[in-house]
Amino acid sequence: MLRKNLLLLYLLLLATLVIIIGCDKMKDKAKEDIAPEVAAFNPESVRPAIEEKNAVFAKAMVSGDTTALVSHYTDDGRILPPNGEAVVGKSEIAKLFSGYAKMKMAEFKVETVLLYGNEDNLIEEGKFFIGDGKGNTIDKGKYICIWRKVGEEWKCYTDIWNSNIPLPPPPPPAVKK
Structure with missing residues (x-):
């Protein structure tokens, strides 16, 4: 009888182990089926595209090509210029x-200088220079x-900049006569 109970206990323990191991493998398989590994997005992978866009933008700034400048932005693009109100939308951007x-x-x-974000939105930090050619x-x-991904193309959604050159001092107060 004791031998029969031990055998039954042994079989029960063995069956429990088989079930536990099987369930664990099923859990791993379910993870693979439900959420396959997705490669992490590397913002540096789009750096060449952003730099190309910036080169076209810089050329358009020098040539005064307003059409090319406006095409740099999304339809609902926003420019936040220094010392001015926000400019929203392509028609307002064209005026600016x-x-x-x-x-x-x-x-x-x-x-x-820096790029970070995901496959839909990027933040670019950079430096600019404007010279007189002399x-x-x-x-x-x-x-x-x-930057926002619009179809297969990156476009600037919001643009803000400011100068490193200090503002001139205010004029002296007017002298009353």
Whole structure:
């Protein structure tokens, strides 16, 4: 009788182990079926595309090509210029850049410093330089551009920048006579 009970206990223990091991393997298989491993997005993989977009933008800034400048942005794009109100939408962006086109820049350069984000949205931190073509700096500073994937193309959704050059001091107060 004792021998029969031990054999029954042994078989029960063996069956329990088989079930536990089988369930664990099924759990692993379910994970594979439900959520296959997805390669992590590397923002550096799109750096060449962003830098190409920036090169086209810089060329358009120098040439005053408002159409090319506006095409850099999403339809609902936003520009947050220094010392000014937010500019929203392509028609307003076109007005802003038509004013900049009158500046006749000789040099406009941008450099991407950092890129981070995911496959749908990127944040670019960078530096800009505006020169007169004679070795003089008109302005230089930093910018942040939030890029969005629109179809297969990256477009700037939000653009903000500011200068590294300090503002001039205010004029002295007027003297009353």
